[in-house]
Amino acid sequence: MSVTMQTIAELRGVTKTFGNVVAAKDLNLSIRKGEFLSFLGPSGCGKTTALRMLAGFEKPTEGQVLLDGEVVNDLDAHHRPVNMVFQHYALFPHLSVFDNIAYGLRQQRPRVDKKTIATKVEQALETVRLGGFGPRRIWEMSGGQQQRVALARAIVNEPKLLLLDEPMAALDRKLRKEMQFELQNLQRQLGITFVLVTHDQEEALSMSDRICVMEGGSIVQVGSPRELYDMPRSRYVAGFVGTSNFFDATVTDAVTDQITVRLASGQKVHGDPETPIDVGQEVCVSIRPEQITLTRALPTAEIALPVTIKNRIFLGEHTEYLARNEALGDFHVLVPRQAELNEGTFNAGEQAFVSWGEGALLILEK
Amino acid sequence: MTERGRKALLLAPAGIWLLVMLALPLLVVFVFSFGERGAAGGYVPAFTLEQYANLPARWTAFKNTLILAPLGTIAALVIAYPLAYFLAVRCSPKWRTSLLILVIVPFWTSILIRSYAWIFILGGRGLPALLESIGIDDIRLINTPLAVLVGIVYGYLPLMVFPIFVSLDKLDKRLLEASADLGSTPWRTFRQVTLPLSVPGIATGCMLVFILLMGEFLIPAILGGGKVFFVGNALVDLFLQSRNWAYGSAVAMTLVVVMLVTVSIYMKFISRLGGQREDVSLM
Numbered sequence: 281m282s283v284t285m286q287t288i289a290e291l292r293g294v295t296k297t298f299g300n301v302v303a304a305k306d307l308n309l310s311i312r313k314g315e316f317l318s319f320l321g322p323s324g325c326g327k328t329t330a331l332r333m334l335a336g337f338e339k340p341t342e343g344q345v346l347l348d349g350e351v352v353n354d355l356d357a358h359h360r361p362v363n364m365v366f367q368h369y370a371l372f373p374h375l376s377v378f379d380n381i382a383y384g385l386r387q388q389r390p391r392v393d394k395k396t397i398a399t400k401v402e403q404a405l406e407t408v409r410l411g412g413f414g415p416r417r418i419w420e421m422s423g424g425q426q427q428r429v430a431l432a433r434a435i436v437n438e439p440k441l442l443l444l445d446e447p448m449a450a451l452d453r454k455l456r457k458e459m460q461f462e463l464q465n466l467q468r469q470l471g472i473t474f475v476l477v478t479h480d481q482e483e484a485l486s487m488s489d490r491i492c493v494m495e496g497g498s499i500v501q502v503g504s505p506r507e508l509y510d511m512p513r514s515r516y517v518a519g520f521v522g523t524s525n526f527f528d529a530t531v532t533d534a535v536t537d538q539i540t541v542r543l544a545s546g547q548k549v550h551g552d553p554e555t556p557i558d559v560g561q562e563v564c565v566s567i568r569p570e571q572i573t574l575t576r577a578l579p580t581a582e583i584a585l586p587v588t589i590k591n592r593i594f595l596g597e598h599t600e601y602l603a604r605n606e607a608l609g610d611f612h613v614l615v616p617r618q619a620e621l622n623e624g625t626f627n628a629g630e631q632a633f634v635s636w637g638e639g640a641l642l643i644l645e646k
Numbered sequence: 647m648t649e650r651g652r653k654a655l656l657l658a659p660a661g662i663w664l665l666v667m668l669a670l671p672l673l674v675v676f677v678f679s680f681g682e683r684g685a686a687g688g689y690v691p692a693f694t695l696e697q698y699a700n701l702p703a704r705w706t707a708f709k710n711t712l713i714l715a716p717l718g719t720i721a722a723l724v725i726a727y728p729l730a731y732f733l734a735v736r737c738s739p740k741w742r743t744s745l746l747i748l749v750i751v752p753f754w755t756s757i758l759i760r761s762y763a764w765i766f767i768l769g770g771r772g773l774p775a776l777l778e779s780i781g782i783d784d785i786r787l788i789n790t791p792l793a794v795l796v797g798i799v800y801g802y803l804p805l806m807v808f809p810i811f812v813s814l815d816k817l818d819k820r821l822l823e824a825s826a827d828l829g830s831t832p833w834r835t836f837r838q839v840t841l842p843l844s845v846p847g848i849a850t851g852c853m854l855v856f857i858l859l860m861g862e863f864l865i866p867a868i869l870g871g872g873k874v875f876f877v878g879n880a881l882v883d884l885f886l887q888s889r890n891w892a893y894g895s896a897v898a899m900t901l902v903v904v905m906l907v908t909v910s911i912y913m914k915f916i917s918r919l920g921g922q923r924e925d926v927s928l929m
Contacts, residue, residue: 337823357826370824376840383838384828437828 287349288313288473289334289441294343296329303329305497307343311475313440316467318476318484319522321494327477330494331443334475336360348440359385363434364443368450369426371418378414378427380406384437391477392461404436407466424455431463435470443477448483460486481521485509493517514645515564524566527608529643531561539643541565545607547583551643564646569614574601574632575623581635587611589626601626603634667855672902680894687889697896704897708904710866714791714876715859718798719852721807725799726806726851733807734814735840746811757801762867764800768793768869778788789871792901797865802858806851813847816838849916856912860905910919 289311298305303469304326319327321510333345336357352360355384363384371380381401385392390599392400405411408428411422421429428446432533447463452468460522464487467474478484484491487507492502493516501513507523512518515526530547539557542548557563567600578584590610599620601613612632615623626632647655682692682761733745752760766772777785788795817840825835837919865879877897884894 335827337826357823358829358831362827363826364827366820366824368820370818371822372821372824372839374839383825383830387829387831387834433828 286313288347289475290331290344290346291330292344294330294333294340294345296326296333296338297341301332302497303484304340305500306464307500309492309499312475312490314471315489316487317472318475318478318480318488318491319494319625320478320484320491322479322520326497327479327494328445329444329497331364331475331477332533334441335362335364335443357619360424361437361439363421363437363439363443364445365427365446365447366375367447371426371429371433373418376416377383377405377410377416377418377421380418380429381433381436383433401432404432407435407470407511408432417477423450427451427459428574429543431466433450435466435472439472442472442474444474446478447476448478448480456483463487476538479602483519491518491561493523511554512566512642512644515566518566518642523567525572525611526564526644529563529565531557531559531563534559543645545585545586545605546599547585549583549641549643551641553643553645557643557645557646562646564568564644566642566644567611567640569600569612570598570615570616570636572611573619573635574603574613574615574626574634576626576632578633581637584633584635586635587632589628589630589632591628592626597626603632605634675895675898681895683890683892685893689891692892697893698900700893701739701896701900704877704880707875707877707897708900709712710791710874711860711862711876711901711906712908714794714798714866715725715862717858718730718795718802718859719856721795721799722803722806722855723848723852726803727798727810728849730807730810730814731840734811734817735819735829736794749807752800753804757864759867760801761797761865764793764797764869766797787830788869789873791874793869794866794874797869798859798862801865802855804844804893805844805854805858808853810844813844813850817843845916845919853909857905860901861910 287310289539291307291309294304294307295302297629300443307330309330313381321327324459329338333340335361336352340353345353345540347355347360350574372383375383381404385397385400394412401414402411407457408431410425411427413425413429418426418429427450430447444463448459450567451459451628463474463560466478467487476487488505490502490504491508492510495502495516499518501508503511508517508521516526529541529543529549531539532542534557538550538551539553540548540550541563545564551565553563573579573581585605585608587605588591589601590604591602593600593632599615599617601611601615603611603613605611613634651752677829678689678695680693680695682690682696684690697916729749733749737745761883765788768774770788773787774785777783787796798911821839824834825839826832861878863882866874866876866879867882872918880897881894881901884897
């Protein structure tokens with residue numbers, strides 16, 4: 281099953297407060313059937329609260345949570361057709377791997393017969409590549425295997441939504457990479473809607489169909505990884521999704537769809553920002569490190585700024601330079617291996633020019 | 647110092663203490679139990695099984711102990727578990743410490759004084775008088791098995807509450823959420839997750855209370871008024887009153903054997919309850 285436009289779950293004006301603390305503010309979001317959606321943001325941004333409201337562990341203070349078109353605000357967690365993979369897995373230590381996975385099926389009324397349970401559990405174990413591990417005890421499993429058990433325990437119930445709360449936080453880097461691929465494959469294969477919570481932009485970018493970026497309890501932008509990367513609506517999003525160079529600028533001219541800003545270095549640049557911007561407003565411009573060209577000769581581009589190379593870090597397929605412009609400050613530049621072979625490496629102290637192609641520079645709200 | 651030497655050093659104080667204060671006296675009691683009573687009391691060396699043959703004369707003490715100790719343990723468990731559960735799972739952390747202190751406050755006063763207080767409560771001018779005023783006449787509480795049961799449950803309740811509290815407090819609350827998430831009602835979550843995971847605490851609490859109750863003599867003496875007596879009371883009587891050390895030793899040895907047998911049966915039962923689980927230990 282592929283992603284459809286059909287909505288499976290929805291947050292409508294959802295606010296959640298704990299005492300005086302507002303954990304989530306007026307969240308509005310439609311989750312599409314079959315998609316892989318990530319809530320991305322730093323800790324305390326409200327992403328976990330949003331997930332817990334979908335699971336039924338928290339009741340919204342205001343607004344509505346909908347599942348399959350029905351308001352489920354007052355439906356307890358154990359009545360929701362939704363399952364969760366917990367951050368530290370929360371596997372039952374007194375039960376075997378098999379019994380952990382069978383747990384959800386055994387709660388169903390009318391009862392599921394033993395043979396069906398056995399078949400389904402075996403199938404789930406196969407799906408997470410743990411065939412034959414059923415009789416093992418939980419403490420005999422490695423961290424990566426425990427996570428697979430947690431996954432199997434959730435998917436065996438064929439939930440309408442599979443919620444994943446920072447599922448890879450406890451895994452080492454290599455295992456995390458593997459699990460990212462596997463999760464993505466699993467999601468495509470099963471067609472279950474996945475909702476992931478993470479603070480790791482790489483994780484969100486690599487797995488999600490859509491990402492919901494959150495800040496201070498609010499949703500700041502929802503879009504595909506590519507949309508967020510290419511068309512961030514704010515400096516916050518641009519900084520959280522990928523890395524970028526940010527410089528202050530002042531708006532000098534604003535015609536429909538065409539904004540002109542002046543950089544601190546005096547140059548004027550044009551752009552078409554995602555959000556409405558007025559003349560005189562302080563904004564910032566963003567240029568991704570990989571979109572900057574570093575040359576020795578003055579390039580023909582509209583804007584080229586003289587820089588002094590301050591530092592060079594070899595990263596294998598790329599070399600990262602830190603280059604300083606007198607007026608604007610530091611530029612992070614990512615030079616691909618091939619370009620570096622053509623232009624030669626730059627040494628610290630060397631003079632050079634930075635330039636960028638049309639459309640590379642984004643004008644963003646501060 | 648070698649590794650062996652260091653280990654020996656760690657074990658030496660407790661080892662020597664146990665040898666002098668437990669193993670040797672036990673050996674003495676064992677030897678005495680085959681002896682005879684001297685003319686003026688005490689012990690005369692001999693080898694006879696007469697003392698053991700006389701055991702049935704003290705059957706009532708064993709019967710009372712073997713009925714009231716398990717009953718008291720179960721009653722304490724039934725009362726302690728909900729309290730421990732409340733303290734560990736439901737109570738807000740703000741109140742928890744103060745409430746836990748309240749549980750141990752009774753220990754600040756001697757059990758002797760507290761038991762005397764119960765004499766008044768259960769005595770003629772206490773609860774029975776209160777019941778009489780609402781029309782329930784002729785209730786006798788003091789000097790009955792019920793009075794002893796109330797006393798021992800009261801006295802040993804904290805020892806049951808604490809181990810259960812600890813095991814429930816250690817319980818990862820996310821497991822309860824996971825259970826709810828998988829469709830389990832709160833009651834089934836309790837039965838399938840909370841209860842099995844608190845078995846170590848229950849086992850420890852029951853063990854502590856049961857073993858102490860088997861040797862109890864103070865509460866039966868005060869609240870049983872000489873009518874409901876434990877093996878412990880029989881021993882006090884034999885060693886201190888009638889000064890029949892040989893017979894007392896035989897009774898004491900028998901109590902040790904009975905205790906060993908019941909405790910090992912209990913251990914077997916608990917370990918079966920825990921399955922092959924590694925995390926079930928008695929502590």
